[in-house]
Amino acid sequence: MAKLTRSMIYIPGNSPSMIQNCPAFGADSVLLDLEDAVALAEKDAARDLVCNFLSFMDFGDMMVTVRINAADTPYFETDLTAVVPCKPHAIRIPKCQSAEDVLRADRIMTEAEKANGIPEGTVKIHAMIETARGIEQAFQVATASPRVTALTLGGQDLTADLGVQKTKEGDELFYGRTRVITAAKAAGIGAFDTVWADVNDNEGLLEETKRMVGLGFTGKAAIHPGQVETIHKGFAPDEKEVAKARRIVAAAEEAEREGKGVVAVDGRMVDAPVVKRAHHLIELAKSCGMEGA
């Protein structure tokens, strides 16, 4: 199964103490941010700092990504050409609204890889969808380049673009979220949900995470280390569900051994998609470190 991406901790790219401590927070992945977290006056310093850290620090098992500045800023190209040679796992591109937005970055990344003797396609792209246009073009963005391995949702910007308030219930984001998920699944890539801004409300975060996992997201943003464990809890499948999944898989294997076409569990017929989902659930449970999974 692919590397876990349940939690992604956002770290400001201009904070050396936070970058050096981030491996200790237990997140599956990290986003070193050169964009929104960094003031204009610090853009170049942050870029230098992040490149330095990428070149010597051991991030452990975490997947390391860097969010660069958008294409409509003067920093876009410089960010790409500086960061790509440092070989983060992926670069997050803000405001992707079309295939061309992805390809623009892809071309610069290919040049940078060539110039540094890195095999083409090594550094991946996580494309941010944060506008109405981006939502509508989600599938085009997802399939624009083999580098794209995830779509991520920018909830704050999207609600602003839609001209609505971002609420805890999240009705206004429902279409945007499910569209991103569907497009990502159709393209065979990951889908990451947006931030939960209230760092004091971990109960609300847990509830939202569970719902997002239920919708199909494969990762969620953490803006504070205290959110990481809650997000992991939200991803952990229910123990009863896992036990049931084990019974389904066992029944399916038995049916196959006995040459029976139909699988029955707890007196009910269970067909192929259900067995497939059961397998998936057990894999997820195993990777979450659930006992006896």
Place this chain on the structure above:
Amino acid sequence: MKMIKNSIGRLVPEEVPGLGKLAPYAGPFSRVINSDYQAPRMAAPMKAVPPTRSKVVEDIKTAIKNSGLENGMTISFHHHLRNGDAVLPLVMSALDEMGFKDLTIAPSSLTDAHNCVADYVRKGVISRIFTSGVRGEVGKMISAGELEIPAVIRSHGGRARSIEEGSAAIDVAFLGAPACDPLGNMTGAMGKSACGSLGYAQVDAAYARHVVAVTDNLVDYPLMPKISIPQYLVNQVVVIDSLGDPKKIASGAARITRNPVDLKVAENAYKLVVASELLAPGCSFQVGAGGASLAVAKYVREYMKEKGIKGSFGLGGITGYMVQMLEDGLFEALFDVQSFDADVQHSLLDNPRHMEIDQSWYANPINRGCQVHNLDVVILAALDMDVDFNVNVMTGNNGILRGASGGHSDTAAGAKLSIVVAPAFRGGVPSIKEQVQTVVTPGETVDAIVTERGICINPNRKDLLELAAAAKLPVKDIHDLKAEVEKLTGTPEPVEFDTDRVVALVEYRDGTIIDSVYKVK
């Protein structure tokens, strides 16, 4: 000074002019288990105070005149008033004005409120210092070599032992008393300058030749409902305006830290405690006053509540957090030698299960059973540690004295599971060194060092290693962790000391000398 190596390889003096003959450290229980060691008990002479209805005298100077104090004698104070203490400075100022010289001071510790001691050393009023802690100006003064006779650093248990055996024979004890009646019955649990337990002062009162109670709250006889130090141990009572700044005496309730690194350290320590299987019914533990150490209590409390575990006692160093756990029914009792915050006072006064204990009961190893010897788990903080698990809580990264021995070595020796918690580095300086500057707590009494980047288990605890591995905890070899951190921070250069000049001795709880502190070059 002739120096010899003690059992952990540290050089210590055999004899010091002004202190006498010394014994080198020979293991944490060399005088406790399988040992014939004993020392005479040096009590104060029995001398009557004629019947009176009031021991109140006019002022400090009168009390000093009446006490029979002379040059060269030993005086003591307690530090229960912490950074708000006005008693020590007041008494020292009077002694200076009266022309006293060459005194030994033996406070239970020195705090940020006691910087004046540095000047009194320079003036010749003070020539010897026995203390648990040294801070600020006093620390700088000693590290600069301005104190002729080396200071003696003692743990809480060690101080009690030294008073009882007479190596710190107190002539006059000046004890701040937040509530006191005219015959000297006193307590710290009431009053505008309330400080909670008077555990350290109780030993002074029992053994000093002469005891002066200093109060800003004289109550009608008899002091009720609590007497921590009874009248028959007190010679005189002095009333002053204020014992100190109440805000600095009893800080606001100790809060659980929100620092993510400290919380991660605490989480790792908690996981180790759970894996040790010591969090069982009837368990006992002690945590520190803040930071990662106190945060462990939060995780332990949730676990105990969830599993319905009732512990036997909490010990300390008691904070409001521990009081809440007592009130939650998670402990049968709290044993309190020092109360850290304002939330503790009501409990000490009202709850019979909140026991005030003296310093000897707490941690003196040479008695019939001190409390730390019954402890299951202790979580300790540290300035830095080394690859042999030795811990330094006395000297800073610049070599200057700036910490306190406190109950560190006492609890580490006594507890079944002693865990030292610290972030892997502070301000760019690694916490794990090749060799600590100053050993206060020997590695043989430290079972684990826990950081946010991993748990290091002492190789002499193979059982704990197995339990931690079985629980899939992030165990790392201490040398690997050190190397991992130094990749980020670099390797610090050792501080340069003038090793010909010993400025302080670190005395282990049993009276042997575990390390020497040298003058900073």
